[in-house]
Amino acid sequence: xxxxxxxxxxxxxxxxxxxxxxxxxxxxxxxxxxxxxxxxxxxxxxxxxxxxxxxxxxxxxxxxxxxxxxxxxxxxxxxxxxxxxxxxxxxxxxxxxxxxxxxxxxxxxxxxxxxxxxxxxxxxxxxxxxxxxxxxxxxxxxxxxxxxxxxxxxxxxxxxxxxxxxxxxxxxxxxxxxxxxxxxxxxxxxxxxxxxxxxxxxxxxxxxxxxxxxxxxxxxxxxxxxxxxxxxxxxxxxxxxxxxxxxxxxxxxxxxxxxxxxxxxxxxxxxxxxxxxxxxxxxxxxxxxxxxxxxxxxxxxxxxxxxxxxxxxxxxxxxxxxxxxxxxxxxxxxxxxxxxxxxxxxxxxxxxxxxxxxxxxxxxxxxxxxxxxxxxxxxxxxxxxxxxxxxxxxxxxxxxxxxxxxxxxxxxxxxxxxxxxxxxxxxxxxxxxxxxxxxxxxxxxxxxxxxxxxxxxxxxxxxxxxxxxxxxxxxxxxxxxxxxxxxxxxxxxxxxxxxxx
Numbered sequence: 001x002x003x004x005x006x007x008x009x010x011x012x013x014x015x016x017x018x019x020x021x022x023x024x025x026x027x028x029x030x031x032x033x034x035x036x037x038x039x040x041x042x043x044x045x046x047x048x049x050x051x052x053x054x055x056x057x058x059x060x061x062x063x064x065x066x067x068x069x070x071x072x073x074x075x076x077x078x079x080x081x082x083x084x085x086x087x088x089x090x091x092x093x094x095x096x097x098x099x100x101x102x103x104x105x106x107x108x109x110x111x112x113x114x115x116x117x118x119x120x121x122x123x124x125x126x127x128x129x130x131x132x133x134x135x136x137x138x139x140x141x142x143x144x145x146x147x148x149x150x151x152x153x154x155x156x157x158x159x160x161x162x163x164x165x166x167x168x169x170x171x172x173x174x175x176x177x178x179x180x181x182x183x184x185x186x187x188x189x190x191x192x193x194x195x196x197x198x199x200x201x202x203x204x205x206x207x208x209x210x211x212x213x214x215x216x217x218x219x220x221x222x223x224x225x226x227x228x229x230x231x232x233x234x235x236x237x238x239x240x241x242x243x244x245x246x247x248x249x250x251x252x253x254x255x256x257x258x259x260x261x262x263x264x265x266x267x268x269x270x271x272x273x274x275x276x277x278x279x280x281x282x283x284x285x286x287x288x289x290x291x292x293x294x295x296x297x298x299x300x301x302x303x304x305x306x307x308x309x310x311x312x313x314x315x316x317x318x319x320x321x322x323x324x325x326x327x328x329x330x331x332x333x334x335x336x337x338x339x340x341x342x343x344x345x346x347x348x349x350x351x352x353x354x355x356x357x358x359x360x361x362x363x364x365x366x367x368x369x370x371x372x373x374x375x376x377x378x379x380x381x382x383x384x385x386x387x388x389x390x391x392x393x394x395x396x397x398x399x400x401x402x403x404x405x406x407x408x409x410x411x412x413x414x415x416x417x418x419x420x421x422x423x424x425x426x427x428x429x430x431x432x433x434x435x436x437x438x439x440x441x442x443x444x445x446x447x448x449x450x451x452x453x454x455x456x457x458x459x460x461x462x463x464x465x466x467x468x469x470x471x472x473x474x475x476x477x478x479x480x481x482x483x484x485x486x487x488x489x490x491x492x493x494x495x496x497x498x499x500x501x
Contacts, residue, residue, distance in 0.1 A: 015217045015255075017248045018225055019177035021240075023190055025169050025200040026144060026208040027070045032165035033143040034061030034104060034295070039167065041206055045149075045160040053165045055100035060294050063088065067167035068111070068298055070199040071141050072308045074169060075112030077193055077315055078136060082305060083111050086141075086298040092288040097146030097159050105142035107289040112139035117193070119185040134186045135174040144168045163207075169199075175214070175225060180244040184237050187211055191237075196316055196341045204235050211240050215247040217255065226251075227261040231268050231275060243268040246275055319344050327351065328361040333368045347371055349393035350400070358404040366400055374417050391420050399428040411485040412437040440486045443495070446479070449487070450495045453478045464500055472496060 032039050035052035052059045075082050089107040115136040146164035148157050177183050194200035202209045211234045216226035234240045265278045323334035338344045350367050379389045402408045419431045432438050454461050464471045475496045
């Protein structure tokens with residue numbers, strides 16, 4: 001076993017890592033890859049099954065059309081070549097949780113070949129950012145296995161077949177990754193892509209997106225590949241990065257001590273930071289692939305491919321350009337808002353619901369400020385992704401409209417927003433009215449408040465008149481306090497200046 005340990009910089013400079021990632025993404029289809037069983041997370045054990053999933057004699061599988069289309073989507077998104085004639089093969093490998101005794105996968109002809117994923121990573125030594133492209137070898141379709149449950153027993157294994165047959169894509173990179181940060185940034189971008197494409201929820205904690213890493217080291221400047229070690233089933237981006245760094249250090253330590261690295265599969269314990277060997281790997285896999293005789297080839301015609309291309313959602317890069325060009329947002333706002341598809345959707349839905357007479361670049365920026373501020377302050381990633389955030393886009397647009405119309409002040413709007421979180425059936429305008437937050441533009445009433453504040457601070461008034469003009473903000477703030485946020489700050493500012501003169 002080896003724990004997370006700091007790396008010796010002088011030793012590290014003599015070696016470089018060569019890393020490849022295999023990312024498994026469960027597809028959000030209604031049914032399984034080769035059966036009509038429901039494809040849903042959870043459920044009582046062995047309730048999402050049928051005779052096909054259970055491998056009963058005489059049953060015949062049928063490829064899921066939606067799964068094929070989802071695989072093509074990700075291929076188009078990363079610039080892969082789409083294979084038109086697709087054959088599924090039997091992968092003969094002992095899976096205790098696949099009742100058939102083999103897995104249906106793709107061997108010689110993956111559905112997507114090649115492609116790139118651009119990322120921005122940081123140099124581990126200098127900390128400087130740089131851009132690079134992670135090269136994909138291929139993406140193939142297959143079915144997931146079930147789940148073995150041990151419940152702490154050394155002698156008993158329970159099998160849940162609900163997940164067996166779930167459609168998967170496996171995205172296999174070239175051995176072109178060099179650092180843990182590159183691996184983490186690549187996985188982050190893949191998760192963002194599959195979510196934008198609506199083909200996978202990317203929930204690593206639920207196992208719908210999993211990652212295996214292949215790591216080897218070699219002397220700096222060498223062109224050959226070292227002995228590859230696989231670390232299996234990592235369930236978070238942080239753990240992928242930790243496991244990569246840990247394995248690089250372990251291989252350096254073994255090499256420096258004069259030991260011999262073996263090609264093996266290891267597991268990483270996130271709670272302890274320890275990795276441990278699971279099994280040695282043969283030089284060549286003995287999976288005995290052969291085309292499944294029960295499945296007809298899946299042929300992607302020109303018309304079908306054109307339909308898939310036409311239905312492609314807008315990708316993150318295009319969304320970023322739209323937010324800067326169409327909405328006129330600064331690059332910082334646009335980058336933050338397009339980081340997650342759900343946040344980008346929420347922004348656009350809010351903009352679309354703004355009062356038509358108030359649509360302007362300033363209004364679009366106001367929506368951005370609200371989402372990056374109060375909205376993000378009251379939600380986490382999960383509540384937005386699951387559409388559980390209580391304030392709808394139309395409600396937020398109505399509140400922003402009250403500010404743009406100067407019906408409520410920005411300060412009062414913050415209070416209305418808080419009330420909206422627990423009063424979902426009441427409109428923002430009604431909430432503002434009920435709680436006395438409608439902006440006060442009564443000049444006489446506000447003049448009385450201004451004079452009251454100035455009378456309370458005679459010393460500050462004298463300082464202002466002697467040139468300390470920055471005290472103006474304090475006076476306005478005190479008037480706003482007395483009005484409980486209901487006063488029109490612009491009008492208050494004018495009245496304070498006029499009275500002080």
